[in-house]
Amino acid sequence: MLSEFMKSINYNFKDTDLLKRAFFHSSYAHESKLDPIYSNERLEFLGDAVLELIISDYLYNFCPKLPEGELTKFRASLVCESSLAKKALTIHIGKYLYLGKGEELSNGRQRESILADTFEAVIGAIYLDGGIEEARKFLWYIFKENIEQGYNFLNSGDYKTYLQEIIQKTNKDGVRYEIIDEKGPDHDKTFVAQVFDDNKLLGEGVGKSKKDAEQNAALNALNAMGIK
Incomplete structure (x- = not known):
């Protein structure tokens, strides 16, 4: 199953256990009596920081005429929970999640917060496995269309x-x-x-x-x- 996911994101992990951990929700770790550090929360913490850095760098270089305030709003639209959850759905993250029984029964595989957090955990895993450049490639693959379209529309003044x-x-x-x-x-x-x-x-x-x-x-x- 992980090979299928790696194909969908155009990145092959050297350490597939690291990727697997990115899908361990805290509810699964708790019910499986795993140490809390084996949930994906630490990877999510790291991935959140990597995401903000790389998206900020992309926007700074891709949008040289946008002032700081506009860059901040543009970044917020890309990295907000709803946006990340939608990106998670495009690469079928819900299919690979390890969830506790309660989360499974309450449709956790489609829950926006879980999808967004797991997406960030995957970013953290890619960063640890392949470094900043592999994380950069992955995020450009995911966000390229949004960045280009958003920039073009914002500069055209065609807000409608x-x-x-x-x-x-x-x-x-x-x-x-x-x-x-x-x-x-x-x-x-x-x-x-x-x-x-x-x-x-x-x-x-x-x-x-x-x-x-x-x-x-x-x-x-x-x-x-x-x-x-």
């Missing part, structure tokens, strides 16, 4: 398209916009737009045209999500 791309990953219908107010005379109107994910309000924006109001609503939605 970027927001739509993000929401459609979980809601195929995407977002909808409503013009909720118009102010001023016909020759100098100001419009107020809101953007929704189903019935959830994501953001509100103001503009001198309906299009500008919608773009600003999308921008404020991205800000609220910690992305822009």
Whole structure:
């Protein structure tokens, strides 16, 4: 099974026991009466630091014109729990987890927090087994498309398209916009737009045209999500 996983991430471990430990959830270690250090929590601790360093380095070099605040928000959108859980699903981490009975019965293989933590543990394991460059290759393989798309959209100013791309990953219908107010005379109107994910309000924006109001609503939605 581990050979199948290694093929999916394009990295072959020299120490497969290290990789196996990355999948040991604390509930499994506890029920198996293993020393707590044999769960994946120490690898997760290390992987978290490696992840932040490498993603920060990528963004610093890939986005030379973005200021510190924008870089911080961009990084946060990539390394947040929900993002990491989605990445874990793409490489089927849940399939390889060792869980205690309680976690197994409560759908732990699909739990966002467990998937994200295990993803970080895998990063830690790759770092220990192959060094920083192998960890860097793995993370570029995983995040390359997100970094390139995010940078292009953020620089184009097309916030509506970027927001739509993000929401459609979980809601195929995407977002909808409503013009909720118009102010001023016909020759100098100001419009107020809101953007929704189903019935959830994501953001509100103001503009001198309906299009500008919608773009600003999308921008404020991205800000609220910690992305822009």
